[in-house]
Amino acid sequence: MSKHILLIISGSIAAVKSLELIRLLKNKHYNVTCVLTKSGEQFVTPMALAALSGNKVYSDLFSLNDETEMGHIALSRAADLIVVAPASANIMAKMVAGIADDLATTLLLATNKPVVIAPAMNVKMWEHPATKRNVAQLKKDGIMIVEPAVGTLACGEEGQGRLAELNHILAIIEKEAAPYQPLKKLKALVTSGPTHEALDPVRYLTNRSSGKQGHAVAAALAHLGADVLLISGPTSEPDPIGVTVKKVLSAEDMLKTVMNALPVDVAVCAAAVSDWRADHIEPKKIKKEKSVLDMTFTFMQNPDILENVSKSERRPSLVIGFAAETENLTENARDKRKRKGCDWVVANLVAGGAVFGETENQVTLITEQGEETWPKLTKTQVAEKLVEKIVITLKAGGLTA
Ligand code: CTP
Numbered sequence: 001m002s003k004h005i006l007l008i009i010s011g012s013i014a015a016v017k018s019l020e021l022i023r024l025l026k027n028k029h030y031n032v033t034c035v036l037t038k039s040g041e042q043f044v045t046p047m048a049l050a051a052l053s054g055n056k057v058y059s060d061l062f063s064l065n066d067e068t069e070m071g072h073i074a075l076s077r078a079a080d081l082i083v084v085a086p087a088s089a090n091i092m093a094k095m096v097a098g099i100a101d102d103l104a105t106t107l108l109l110a111t112n113k114p115v116v117i118a119p120a121m122n123v124k125m126w127e128h129p130a131t132k133r134n135v136a137q138l139k140k141d142g143i144m145i146v147e148p149a150v151g152t153l154a155c156g157e158e159g160q161g162r163l164a165e166l167n168h169i170l171a172i173i174e175k176e177a178a179p180y181q182p183l184k185k186l187k188a189l190v191t192s193g194p195t196h197e198a199l200d201p202v203r204y205l206t207n208r209s210s211g212k213q214g215h216a217v218a219a220a221l222a223h224l225g226a227d228v229l230l231i232s233g234p235t236s237e238p239d240p241i242g243v244t245v246k247k248v249l250s251a252e253d254m255l256k257t258v259m260n261a262l263p264v265d266v267a268v269c270a271a272a273v274s275d276w277r278a279d280h281i282e283p284k285k286i287k288k289e290k291s292v293l294d295m296t297f298t299f300m301q302n303p304d305i306l307e308n309v310s311k312s313e314r315r316p317s318l319v320i321g322f323a324a325e326t327e328n329l330t331e332n333a334r335d336k337r338k339r340k341g342c343d344w345v346v347a348n349l350v351a352g353g354a355v356f357g358e359t360e361n362q363v364t365l366i367t368e369q370g371e372e373t374w375p376k377l378t379k380t381q382v383a384e385k386l387v388e389k390i391v392i393t394l395k396a397g398g399l400t401a
Contacts, residue, residue, distance in 0.1 A: 003177045004031045006079035008104045009049070011039020013154040014086035014120035014163035018044060021085055022052045024170050030177070033079070035059065037091065037104045058103055072103060076111040081177045084108070085146075086120035086163050089131050095143070096134045114176050118146040118169050123159025142241040146172050181225025182391045182400050187264040188226040189316070190218040191271035191305060193233035195251045199297065200282035207272050208356035211235030213322070214270030216383035218243045221266075224387060229264070231257050233271055251277060251302035258305055262314040265399060266390055269306040269321045269342075277302050310341035317399060318390060323347040323366075324355075333366045343367065346386065365389070 005025060009018045018034075025032050034049040036059045046057040058075065076082065084091060084104075091104065095117075100106040108115065117138070125131060126148060135145060146169050149162045163169075192214020196204040211232055218230040219240035228243045231254055239245045248254045251273045258267075276299035286295065306321040319342040323333040326349065333347035345366040348355055355361055362376040365386070374385060394400045 002029045002031045003080040004033065004078055005173065005177070006033050006035060006076065006082045006107065007053075008035045008037070008082065008084040008087075008091075008107070009040040009044060010037045010084060010086060010088040010091040010104065011042060012086040012088045012120045012163075013043060015040050015043035017163055017166060018085055019048060019052055021166050021169060022049065024166055025173070026052070026054075028170070028174065030173075031055070033058070033075070035075075035104050035107060037102060039088065039090075060103060072106050073110050076107045076113065079111075079113055081173065082108065082111055082113055082115045083118070083169075083173055084115070085118040085169060087117040089119070089121045089125045089128075089134075092117065092119060092131065092134045092138060096137045096141075114142075114144065114179070116144040116146060116169075116172055116176050118164050119148050120163035121148070121161050122153060122155055123157055123161040126159070126161045140238075144172060144176055179225070182395070183221060183387075184225035186226050186266065186394065186400065188218075188221045188228045189258065189261050189264045189267045189309075190214055190221065190228060190230045191232070191254060191258060191269045191273075192218065192230060193235040193237070194272045195233045195254055195274045195302075196249045197251065197274045197277040197302070198249075198281045199278050200284065200286050202285050205274055205276065205278070205299075206234075207274060209233075209235075209272030210357040211237045212357070212359070213361060213379045213382065214268070215240050216379045217268050217270055217386060220380070220383040220387040221268075221390070224391060226266075229261050231261065231271075233273075250274075251305070255303045255305050255308060258309060259312070262309070262312060262316070264316050265394065266318040267309050267316045267320065268386075269309065269319075270346075271305070272324065273302060273305055275302055276300065304340065306342055307340040317397060318343050318393060320344045320346065320386070320390075324350045326351040330364060330366065330371060333364065334371075337366050344389075346382075 009015050032053040033055045034057045049057045094105045100109040146164045150160045151162045153161050193211035194206045194209040196206050198204045215237045218228050222228045222242040230243050230245045279298040310319045321342040323336050323345050325332045333345045337345040346363050348363045361379050361382050364373045
């Protein structure tokens, strides 16, 4: 069955190129329905788009006919993929803000389908801090951005801003419309963030983990089709798209939730679980009565979640842990891998508070076969590289197609 593309054309001189894009898509047997914004209409006519796509062209949010024939929700659901080409600075800003003041922006807000945008604008608009912020946010929101090309722009200026080559846009559309999902049908569990171990009703023991790395692993697994459960301690990271999130507080809560989630095919324990919990929780807030607090807490060791998962009867095929070390990175991590019974350890140096809350990470992957040190990468790239390895390993074990 041919895939259905909803092509939104916004106001930019590059809108004229959408006619050729439709032709290329039709050659590849896509069913294309066009949505034209008011400013897009200044550059191409609905008639031309209808003639090339062979489908009705939509532009008006409040057309009674369209709402009875096909409302905006149905229109966005009928598509396999939404493409905005060209995407003006204006429509990008509206997408970031969640503004829905015309048919195109309403569709973009209502959709549950992947969205690809190909921006085209003047170089100064592209380089403006506002546009940069918007591009970064759209990427975070899971929007695929086909960056504009560098060259002479319609206004005569030189720089980045030209609509990307149509064949390049087409290649990305083809990839997104039939996404590479080697982990489809597989279940994954990821732990992330710190834990909170209560001392009294308002105080707790915790650590500096931000949850960035664990959340990025969950997002990368979901992106390749896995059914992902993310069990996270308190973090300010947003829930990754397409991932089921369970929030927990203490190590004991996390252990219970993790063990209840088994069996899964792969488990990645990236949480910085507090090693200790207080032997008791003061029932009332400890008051600041004296200048010296002469109260004693004894700290008990928390259960090791990674070890429990690795040694469980319902052990996942692949169990991966992390190791935060301040010294002797590889020796300690190698020892941790053996002691806890997991397959791989992703080790990083955290001396001097490095890594926590940062966007970059430099890790060494320790497996039974040996170890490899990766260059400094963003945490998203570390997650993607790790998930690539997961795919290869599960494939070798016959778990994925
Ligand atoms: N881990 C866990 N449960 C714990 C402690 C750690 O699941 N109670 C997991 C972490 O999620 C990580 C790995 O074990 O995948 C290693 O965590 P790390 O803090 O580096 O090691 P610890 O076992 O706490 O050992 P140490 O603090 O002595 O280095």
